[in-house]
Amino acid sequence: MVNLPTTPADIIPFIIAVVTSHTFITLVIFPGLIHLTVVVMFLTWYERKLLARIQLRIGPLYAGGPGGILQPIADGVKLIFKEVMIPYKADKPLFLGIPLSLVFLGALPFAVIPFGQHWVIANLDVGLVFIFAVTSLFPSMILIFAWASNSKYPFLGGLRSLFQQVAYEIPMWISALSVVMLAGSLNLVQIVNAQQKIWFIVPAFISFVVFFIASMAELERLPFDLPEAEPELVAGWFTESSGAIFMVIFLALYMKLYLMSSLITVLFLGGWWGPAFLPQPIWFILKALVVATFIIIPRGVYARLRVDLLIKIGWTRLLILALANVFITVVLLSTGILSAWGL
Amino acid sequence: MDLSVPPDITFVVLTTITLLAAIMALQAKELIYGAISLAISFIGIAGFFVSLDAPYLGMLQIAVYVGAVVVLILFTIMLVRREEPDKDESPETGEGAAGLWLAGLLAVSIAGIAALAGPNLPATPPEANLPISQLGPVLAGTYPVPLIIMALLLSGALLGALVLAKVDK
Amino acid sequence: MQYYPYLLMFVVFDVVGMFIFAWGMSFSIIPTSDSLMVVLFLVLLGAPLGYALRMALNRENW
Numbered sequence: 001m002v003n004l005p006t007t008p009a010d011i012i013p014f015i016i017a018v019v020t021s022h023t024f025i026t027l028v029i030f031p032g033l034i035h036l037t038v039v040v041m042f043l044t045w046y047e048r049k050l051l052a053r054i055q056l057r058i059g060p061l062y063a064g065g066p067g068g069i070l071q072p073i074a075d076g077v078k079l080i081f082k083e084v085m086i087p088y089k090a091d092k093p094l095f096l097g098i099p100l101s102l103v104f105l106g107a108l109p110f111a112v113i114p115f116g117q118h119w120v121i122a123n124l125d126v127g128l129v130f131i132f133a134v135t136s137l138f139p140s141m142i143l144i145f146a147w148a149s150n151s152k153y154p155f156l157g158g159l160r161s162l163f164q165q166v167a168y169e170i171p172m173w174i175s176a177l178s179v180v181m182l183a184g185s186l187n188l189v190q191i192v193n194a195q196q197k198i199w200f201i202v203p204a205f206i207s208f209v210v211f212f213i214a215s216m217a218e219l220e221r222l223p224f225d226l227p228e229a230e231p232e233l234v235a236g237w238f239t240e241s242s243g244a245i246f247m248v249i250f251l252a253l254y255m256k257l258y259l260m261s262s263l264i265t266v267l268f269l270g271g272w273w274g275p276a277f278l279p280q281p282i283w284f285i286l287k288a289l290v291v292a293t294f295i296i297i298p299r300g301v302y303a304r305l306r307v308d309l310l311i312k313i314g315w316t317r318l319l320i321l322a323l324a325n326v327f328i329t330v331v332l333l334s335t336g337i338l339s340a341w342g343l
Numbered sequence: 344m345d346l347s348v349p350p351d352i353t354f355v356v357l358t359t360i361t362l363l364a365a366i367m368a369l370q371a372k373e374l375i376y377g378a379i380s381l382a383i384s385f386i387g388i389a390g391f392f393v394s395l396d397a398p399y400l401g402m403l404q405i406a407v408y409v410g411a412v413v414v415l416i417l418f419t420i421m422l423v424r425r426e427e428p429d430k431d432e433s434p435e436t437g438e439g440a441a442g443l444w445l446a447g448l449l450a451v452s453i454a455g456i457a458a459l460a461g462p463n464l465p466a467t468p469p470e471a472n473l474p475i476s477q478l479g480p481v482l483a484g485t486y487p488v489p490l491i492i493m494a495l496l497l498s499g500a501l502l503g504a505l506v507l508a509k510v511d512k
Numbered sequence: 513m514q515y516y517p518y519l520l521m522f523v524v525f526d527v528v529g530m531f532i533f534a535w536g537m538s539f540s541i542i543p544t545s546d547s548l549m550v551v552l553f554l555v556l557l558g559a560p561l562g563y564a565l566r567m568a569l570n571r572e573n574w
Contacts, residue, residue: 091375125475126398129533133402136410136526140382140417147375147421155421162414163515170525173532180536186399186475311518315565330547333540403530411523418519479538482531483546490531490549494556501524501560505567508516 022118030281031115036107039285040254041072046289047254047296054300075247082243087150090240094148098141099241099248105141106255109134113262114189116272116280127188128180131263132173135218138256139165146237158237160307161220167314168217174322175207175214178329179267182338192271198341199270203332206325208268210318212294215260217314219253221299261291353394361387374420382413399475517568521561528557 018024026032045060049067052059060068086095112127114120124130139162146158180186182203183194194200201208238249265271265287272280274287305313332338364384371377385408392401473481482490535550 094375094379124398126402129399129402129406132529133405133410136406140410140414143414143417143421144375144379147417159515162418163518166414166522167518170522170529173525173529177532177536180533181539184537184540186533186537311515312569315518315521315568330539334544399534403526403533407523407526407530411519411526415519415523418516476537476541479534479536480542480546482534483538483542483550487546487549490553491556493531494553497524497527498557498560501520501564504520505517505564508520509567 023121026119026121031110031113031119032121033107036110036255036258039258040251041076043254043258043292044072044075044250045069046292047299050293050296051300054297079247079250080244084243084245085240087240090150091148094144095240096245098145098148099245099252102138102141102145102252103248103255105134105137106252106259109259110262112188113259113266114192114271115262115284117189119281120189123187123189125185125187128176128186128191128267131259132169132176135256135259136169138218142237149237149240151240154237154239157239161237163311164220164307164314165218167311168214168318171210171314171318171322172214172218174319174326175204175211176267178204178207178322178325181326181329181333188266192266192273195270196273198338199268199273201268201270203338204268204325204329206321206328208264210322210325211264211268212291214314214318215264216295216298217310219257219260219295221257221295257292257295258288261288261295264288264291353390357387357390357394360384361391375417378413378416378420381416382409385409385413399478515568517564521564521568524557524561524564528554 028034045068048071049059060071062068063074064070086092109131111121112124112130114123142165143158143162146154146161149155179191179200182200183191185191185194238246241249262284265284269287269291271287272284274280274283278286361384364380364387367380368377368384371380386405389401389404389408392398392404531550531553535547539547
């Protein structure tokens with residue numbers, strides 16, 4: 001702990017000590033607020049460019065720099081200047097407060113995700129369960145927001161979103177259970193360290209597939225897009241949000257995308273382990289962006305699923321696959337096949 | 344009990360949040376606000392678990408209660424039609440005075456017990472000595488029978504809820 | 513109202529998750545007989561969950 005400044009001459013060394021301390025750097029710069037904001041804005045641009053190229057268009061082009069790289073900033077400025085319309089008899093404190101809590105909850109799990117051996121804000125022993133606890137708060141907040149909009153279409157979209165996210169959380173938990181069994185710990189740094197010799201995608205491949213599909217459904221991306229079905233529900237549970245509120249929700253959705261990509265990287269793709277010619281955090285970000293690419297691409301390719309089929313698939317097929325993988329992991333661990341890789 | 348030591352700031356903050364949220368959950372005019380206050384009081388209880396060196400339990404308390412039970416309550420509130428509450432004043436029922444009397448009685452009895460038994464308690468509370476890696480072995484090794492009983496209890500609760508919710512033809 | 517069993521199953525799975533993650537962490541450490549107790553726990557819960565799923569998927573019930 002640094003000493004608090006007592007005389008005016010102590011202030012500058014105190015500030016320097018605080019700014020260069022590990023906590024401050026990880027909290028604010030990397031992997032904290034600044035890195036998160038920059039990557040989330042980059043992801044919005046990246047998605048539009050990627051989808052455009054899939055659909056044989058060009059995408060953002062004019063917003064400054066090469067290829068419209070400042071488009072997210074232009075979007076942000078435009079959305080701030082739009083009028084925030086609150087529906088008649090909508091619940092104002094909830095309507096205005098919940099998007100902010102969504103952003104808060106979307107950014108909170110990044111406190112435990114390790115971007116490098118020491119690049120983690122808070123190395124909790126229960127890190128994975130912390131992430132699951134925070135992501136399980138999303139469905140209820142979306143339901144409350146949809147109800148607070150006091151309008152039929154958002155409410156229907158909110159209910160559909162609730163059931164979809166609830167249906168796909170259990171396969172996610174159970175496929176993460178396979179990873180926990182292989183690593184023997186809930187601590188995310190230890191899970192990544194256990195993948196030093198072999199990435200968990202190899203022994204737990206079915207789990208990887210299940211987790212990937214389930215996270216696409218949690219993020220409400222196509223082909224699981226029904227809560228946001230544009231021809232039917234206009235925009236689902238955030239139909240009534242306009243201007244700054246939409247921008248906040250939009251940011252929250254992309255933060256969740258980056259969170260799921262980072263989580264898949266930590267759990268299955270070996271975190272930051274890679275050949276030593278790049279520093280560890282760069283490997284992590286590269287892998288997370290590759291996963292994000294594969295989450296974004298189906299949006300331009302596949303058709304949408306009907307809502308009851310969607311929920312049925314989550315509860316039956318994905319759950320059975322995840323349980324099958326737990327069984328396979330039990331067999332692999334009991335017979336000791338994986339001891340060559342230190343598991 | 345040593346009354347000269349001020350209580351821990353974490354404990355005071357958590358107690359205030361939990362109790363205020365619980366009172367608001369009962370007294371709120373809109374049921375949705377009540378459900379949200381219930382969620383906040385559950386988060387307060389999870390904070391208690393974390394401050395008592397049980398972070399695993401605290402995180403799963405949030406996941407189970409705030410993530411699932413509150414969702415169930417909200418879903419039920421939103422889909423069950425109910426009439427508008429009466430706008431006129433409800434008659435004086437003396438609930439407030441009875442509540443205060445009961446609270447005072449409870450406080451006096453707890454203070455009496457603490458005063459009588461206080462000197463026999465150890466000076467420092469016992470350390471929490473179950474690291475999380477030991478939770479599994481203890482659960483499966485030392486307490487397998489309560490585990491199976493809990494399975495039966497959960498099954499019974501699930502079946503009961505399903506039977507009650509089913510629509511009879 | 514027809515989606516009510518899904519929420520019930522979610523609550524039960526959440527509680528099961530509490531025990532399952534504790535088991536998963538210590539799976540390679542505890543003896544096999546203890547693991548079998550947890551598997552018995554899961555199987556005992558699996559039957560009503562399967563029934564709940566069948567009831568949820570069967571549209572005539574709602």
